[in-house]
Amino acid sequence: MQKESVLAEGPGGMLWAALLRAEGFRGAVTVLPYLNPRQWRDVAMLSFYRRFAGERDRVFVGSTPSANVYRRLGVAAQVGEPFGVDQGVFRKKPNPHATAHAFRIPDGRKLLYAGRIQPDKDLYSLLRVAFRAQILFPDLRAIIASDAVDEDYLNLLRDMTSTLAVHWILNPTRDQLADLYNLADVFVTAATSCFETFGRAPAEALACGTRTIAPRYDGFVEVLAQPGGTLVDVVVGEDGPRVDEERLLRSIYDVLSSTRPPSSDEISAAALRRFGRSHTIRLLAHLTSTAPSEVQPAALPARSFALPPAWLDALSEMDRLPQSEVTSWMWTHEAHARLCDHDAEFVKSVRLNLCDPANFSN
Structure with missing residues (x-):
């Protein structure tokens, strides 16, 4: 050869x-x-x-x-x-609101998760915390976007969230996903998965200028080391590490109530310098x-x-x-x-x- x-x-x-x-x-x-x-x-x-x-x-x-x-x-x-991140798609968008209209997402604060809907992503913990966050912020909507779904797990989550303001968006296009990142006030994941080594969805969210919260775990630690990134400690139990739900809720509250957050331009520029494919x-x-x-x-x-x-x-x-x-x-x-x-x-x-x-x- x-x-x-x-x-x-x-x-x-x-x-x-x-x-x-x-x-x-x-x-x-x-x-x-x-x-x-x-x-x-x-x-x-x-x-x-x-x-x-x-x-x-x-x-x-x-x-x-x-x-x-x-x-x-x-x-x-x-x-x-x-x-890295495809900066031709995942970047600040001037008008993402057509996607909100297409998916019937009302005005108000938006908490976004994008990624696999599978047990290792611990959406159970995320949605339990989102429910408590909605008590603090009654206009908060949780948006779950995914193109990789465990149907049994999804059905369990839907039953659990029947009384919550949750929008399930399955199989969005890449452009629609970029719009959702731009629309969100905060991107949140509770995942402590043993699979992926790089926090791609958080990196994409940051590239779109969105403040991002994730556990202090694996690739999230490095991806979120910039303006707009917030890490949450994990706790280790019999089933292994999981996000500390109380601290996750506190982080969501701090981000959504901050009076002097980093600008979306600053967040996006930092992320694209670090993760933009033309660099990586x-x-x-x-x-x-x-x-x-x-x-x-x-x-x-x-x-x-x-x-x-x-x-x-x-x-x-x-x-x-x-x-x-x-x-x-x-x-x-x-x-x-x-x-x-x-x-x-x-x-x-x-x-x-x-x-x-x-x-x-x-």
Whole structure:
């Protein structure tokens, strides 16, 4: 294979990188996994990739906590979101009110959530807090916009909110979503998900000049580090980290009652400087450059995850194999299904790492 570099996207990107190397590819590979590792097959895939990783490879994830998770699993991830925010769509709009009319959203204050309607996004907590916020601000409307819906979860939420002023907007276009960001007085999420590494919806909201509130968790910490961003502490219980609802309510109150908020122009300008695609895409400049490029080393921490003993045994078995046999092991190892029994234990550990203040810096 003659290509000098390859871009692999998605959770399977490192698997493809390893397979390319196993078949003789000697160029650089850039991987954008987008998601945190969450299960045995993810951890096995990272170990498989490590056996074939090249010195010029790059792995970009959307947050420092996520990068530290990858590093503790032996992959020298860097922080960066090359595709950023599409500033051609997500920016301040002069007249977003046609979308409000189309969706019959009345005048008054507007609290917006945009993203997946799935249990890991904890819309239950968000809507419970929104109900209390509506007592404080009787004209407040909650708007939930999504193009990825768990129908059972949606039905539970609709039953729960039958007496609330909630507007459900399913499958909005990107332009309509940008209008909703512009219309909102505040964007709020309560999510403490183990999936995405970059707070894309909060970044889009900020790019549209909208004040934004999110938990002090994973990519939100870095995305909201600008004018208009407010972080809310999480609490850790038996089910893992969740947003502190009392502090979330207080943050909503403070934002909506502020007499001297940052201007929407200031919020948008800061976000577009940080996340606008015309800036972030430079992280991939090496893919088209003919000149050799240096890879900034990412130190691997001495402390690693306390993985389940059965996983450690299997990974040690993989590490002892000659490189010529690793691919077959990855595909045919008889214990893969059994090792997945420990996935929930691993997810809990990942989520705790994503809210650990020690992981918010490199």
